[in-house]
Amino acid sequence: xxxxxxxxxxxxxxxxxxxxxxxxxxxxxxxxxxxxxxxxxxxxxxxxxxxxxxxxxxxxxxxxxxxxxxxxxxxxxxxxxxxxxxxxxxxxxxxxxxxxxxxxxxxxxxxxxxxxxxxxxxxxxxxxxxxxxxxxxxxxxxxxxxxxxxxxxxxxxxxxxxxxxxxxxxxxxxxxxxxxxxxxxxxxxxxxxxxxxxxxxxxxxxxxxxxxxxxxxxxxxxxxxxxxxxxxxxxxxxxxxxxxxxxxxxxxxxxxxxxxxxxxxxxxxxxxxxxxxxxxxxxxxxxxxxxxxxxxxxxxxxxxxxxxxxxxxxxxxxxxxxxxxxxxxxxxxxxxxxxxxxxxxxxxxxxxxxxxxxxxxxxxxxxxxxxxxxxxxxxxxxxxxxxxxxxxxxxxxxxxxxxxxxxxxxxxxxxxxxxxxxxxxxxxxxxxxxxxxxxxxxxxxxxxxxxxxxxxxxxxxxxxxxxxxxxxxxxxxxxxxxxxxxxxxxxxxxxxxxxxxxxxxxxxxxxxxxxxxxxxxxxxxxxxxxxxxxxxxxxxxxxxxxxxxxxxxxxxxxxxxxxxxxxxxxxxxxxxxxxxxxxxxxxxxxxxxxxxxxxxxxxxxxxxxxxxxxxxxxxxxxxxxxxxxxxxxxxxxxxxxxxxxxxxxxxxxxxxxxxxxxxxxxxxxxxxxxxxxxxxxxxxxxxxxxxxxxxxx
Amino acid sequence: xxxxxxxxxxxxxxxxxxxxxxxxxxxxxxxxxxxxxxxxxxxxxxxxxxxxxxxxxxxxxxxxxxxxxxxxxxxxxxxxxxxxxxxxxxxxxxxxxxxxxxxxxxxxxxxxxxxxxxxxxxxxxxxxxxxxxxxxxxxxxxxxxxxxxxxxxxxxxxxxxxxxxxxxxxxxxxxxxxxxxxxxxxxxxxxxxxxxxxxxxxxxxxxxxxxxxxxxxxxxxxxxxxxxxxxxxxxxxxxxxx
Numbered sequence: 001x002x003x004x005x006x007x008x009x010x011x012x013x014x015x016x017x018x019x020x021x022x023x024x025x026x027x028x029x030x031x032x033x034x035x036x037x038x039x040x041x042x043x044x045x046x047x048x049x050x051x052x053x054x055x056x057x058x059x060x061x062x063x064x065x066x067x068x069x070x071x072x073x074x075x076x077x078x079x080x081x082x083x084x085x086x087x088x089x090x091x092x093x094x095x096x097x098x099x100x101x102x103x104x105x106x107x108x109x110x111x112x113x114x115x116x117x118x119x120x121x122x123x124x125x126x127x128x129x130x131x132x133x134x135x136x137x138x139x140x141x142x143x144x145x146x147x148x149x150x151x152x153x154x155x156x157x158x159x160x161x162x163x164x165x166x167x168x169x170x171x172x173x174x175x176x177x178x179x180x181x182x183x184x185x186x187x188x189x190x191x192x193x194x195x196x197x198x199x200x201x202x203x204x205x206x207x208x209x210x211x212x213x214x215x216x217x218x219x220x221x222x223x224x225x226x227x228x229x230x231x232x233x234x235x236x237x238x239x240x241x242x243x244x245x246x247x248x249x250x251x252x253x254x255x256x257x258x259x260x261x262x263x264x265x266x267x268x269x270x271x272x273x274x275x276x277x278x279x280x281x282x283x284x285x286x287x288x289x290x291x292x293x294x295x296x297x298x299x300x301x302x303x304x305x306x307x308x309x310x311x312x313x314x315x316x317x318x319x320x321x322x323x324x325x326x327x328x329x330x331x332x333x334x335x336x337x338x339x340x341x342x343x344x345x346x347x348x349x350x351x352x353x354x355x356x357x358x359x360x361x362x363x364x365x366x367x368x369x370x371x372x373x374x375x376x377x378x379x380x381x382x383x384x385x386x387x388x389x390x391x392x393x394x395x396x397x398x399x400x401x402x403x404x405x406x407x408x409x410x411x412x413x414x415x416x417x418x419x420x421x422x423x424x425x426x427x428x429x430x431x432x433x434x435x436x437x438x439x440x441x442x443x444x445x446x447x448x449x450x451x452x453x454x455x456x457x458x459x460x461x462x463x464x465x466x467x468x469x470x471x472x473x474x475x476x477x478x479x480x481x482x483x484x485x486x487x488x489x490x491x492x493x494x495x496x497x498x499x500x501x502x503x504x505x506x507x508x509x510x511x512x513x514x515x516x517x518x519x520x521x522x523x524x525x526x527x528x529x530x531x532x533x534x535x536x537x538x539x540x541x542x543x544x545x546x547x548x549x550x551x552x553x554x555x556x557x558x559x560x561x562x563x564x565x566x567x568x569x570x571x572x573x574x575x576x577x578x579x580x581x582x583x584x585x586x587x588x589x590x591x592x593x594x595x596x597x598x599x600x601x602x603x604x605x606x607x608x609x610x611x612x613x614x615x616x617x618x619x620x621x622x623x624x625x626x627x628x629x630x631x632x633x634x635x636x637x638x639x640x641x642x643x644x645x646x647x648x649x650x651x652x653x654x655x656x657x658x659x660x661x662x663x664x665x666x667x668x669x670x671x672x673x674x675x676x677x678x679x680x681x682x683x684x685x686x687x688x689x690x691x692x693x694x695x696x697x
Numbered sequence: 698x699x700x701x702x703x704x705x706x707x708x709x710x711x712x713x714x715x716x717x718x719x720x721x722x723x724x725x726x727x728x729x730x731x732x733x734x735x736x737x738x739x740x741x742x743x744x745x746x747x748x749x750x751x752x753x754x755x756x757x758x759x760x761x762x763x764x765x766x767x768x769x770x771x772x773x774x775x776x777x778x779x780x781x782x783x784x785x786x787x788x789x790x791x792x793x794x795x796x797x798x799x800x801x802x803x804x805x806x807x808x809x810x811x812x813x814x815x816x817x818x819x820x821x822x823x824x825x826x827x828x829x830x831x832x833x834x835x836x837x838x839x840x841x842x843x844x845x846x847x848x849x850x851x852x853x854x855x856x857x858x859x860x861x862x863x864x865x866x867x868x869x870x871x872x873x874x875x876x877x878x879x880x881x882x883x884x885x886x887x888x889x890x891x892x893x894x895x896x897x898x899x900x901x902x903x904x905x906x907x908x909x910x911x912x913x914x915x916x917x918x919x920x921x922x923x924x925x926x927x928x929x930x931x932x933x934x935x936x937x938x939x
Contacts, residue, residue, distance in 0.1 A: 108777065151790075175856065230779040235774075239872060245888055246888070249888070252890050258892055260917060288891060289759050291761065297891060
């Protein structure tokens, strides 16, 4: 009887081309995914202040005990970490993750994760076939796009193949057989040329976009990792796993596709019909498409093959342009542009910021031939795939303005002399750390606070779906949400273990500077660090607070998360204990950032956050913000659009947060006491040695 | 191995009869009292029909492979795509609907796997007619594996436990305490989030069309824009119009 882990982590030294096994047991207390990745990085990265392109950088690619199991909307995700290339002005130790089936194949091959060290002396790709790992020559692949690369590797490894027949893996009868294709994680063509924008891509539409890990791979001369396995994921209690899965089916959005209810919310994006309605042009036929084991099926595959497996921002970066150029409707240009960005392996999120900014720069007469920003890109074709191709190619080939954008969006803006003024006005939608504006720190304040105190856009939709999207969409449609603000506060208070404070969802002008927002932010980062990024519950399905198919609209959190985990591990971890591990991981990450030079004075947003009122337009999808507020001793949904953040009050909130964590409020650095309480004495030692241990007083 | 390769010139081959190439409906022949004993064209006695069959709708499948994970877990205690008795194959870059294939055992009315077995390990369950393996009799010759006329083969070699196996409609799921089989509940069907797997006690027509069915009609599936419905960009409430 197993515990969901395979028992070993693959350590790959690209410099020496040596393979070692790390016993998973050593890191099991971190859960998996991000926690294990941070701990391994801490142990193996000798100098944590190096740049992401330095051979000393360590990249981890981790699974969880639930990867490759029946646990829903978790099984297919993989976590990637290391020092990135995207963060600005400092490229922090950061993370990204992606869906699909890579984690399942990696587990089936017998590995809980991969740690990549060093730099190969020539282009290589890693070929993992069960327990056998070989370095293959990637010279012929280096200039290929992500699809071409995968198809070349599939032809090479001889897996299940196109006809779906059984294939012997490893060449021996009892080595196992599969009908499946190898799972390949790859970078785009010559990704070293556009590192901060370079993603890791798997299959048609799974990407680890944020962080610039494609550029990190390229710096290590690593083109791709292919894995095919025929082993199983052995769990402690299959009966409990099956029962849990059937329990979760009752909550499943996808499972109700035959009989959907009328709840207004983001299930239309993160579950069928999702992208099928929203992102494909008229007449396109499609199916829903899932990551392994998922109950959501939020992507599609089409009869044209265009737009396959992409979702959300993969399309959104182009939809405003497409609509603008084509009478307000989405045309085939969107899916075609989406395919391009996937095949080139670039970060769609950054492209959304680039193109929204360009729209304004074009209108202002600032960009174009002979203009302030001199460029011969075909701006007259803005909104067509021709422009998308020209823009992407210019970056990939370092030509025209693409040569500057390839160094990173904020870097290009700086070079063009526009960073300060355009982030002050807000037409350059970057709110923190050089990442594209996602949800607004002025309105969904816990999102912004978690991002600016972290390493990147936090990308945690836990509160967002139920508390922003549903009331906002309802307000626009003139409907009352199925769940009132008062009931939402009751449900959230019940489920926000361990704080259980309804004031955590008070988005009033007072609430966003209160103890409630501090706890909400702490909850978001602890939950994210453990349940979401370590156990790898998918952000688009978990946390599950309000669920139209649950009893009295109550979702599966906090019962679901440990239910599946314990079925796999055989343990009895509580939800709260998981949150405590999340806090430990958050503190370890914080320590790494401190070693990289983090100080609270850097943790500020760009100017428009404080000086411009929040409004739609900083992203392609934002709508006037309607959120729950507690005013005059009662709960209601209210528009908070138009709000600015008060600089002093926000600094006070940061101070409250640092004290909440037991960190030094003057620097934001963890203290010996706070780290000791989490069992991180060795981390305290290293901070002290670097002169960066917070002062307890 | 294709059916065409096995066909004798100007003859009606057993395999053609079995797989129903050309639309031959063995289900119609087997329906009713004829099902118990029937002399096939090459003088082999038919065995009792299975009392249940899995049906799939490949256009509805989302490719999550939950069915495979559930099959292997309930039968073997581990989630292992290679040990699943139902296989979902897919091409991420493929074009709908040809991007996905679902290979479920057809519980063939005339099962090549049973006929090929030299020991009787591969047999029809006495009570239910379900074609399944008595592992204690399996000698590992893999004749059943090679005899299955479909790609991928529905009889498979369990390389860990060293015996052949195939879909038993969950008659024997040691790791799932639940009544399976034709009168119970099947794991793959239970966990499919898209309801793309169904079950029938009626013998399907012996062609792909008999086993690959439309489970969408009668549901709002078309209204939500899958499979042939016209895409509706910018629909009310999409929230995506800037």
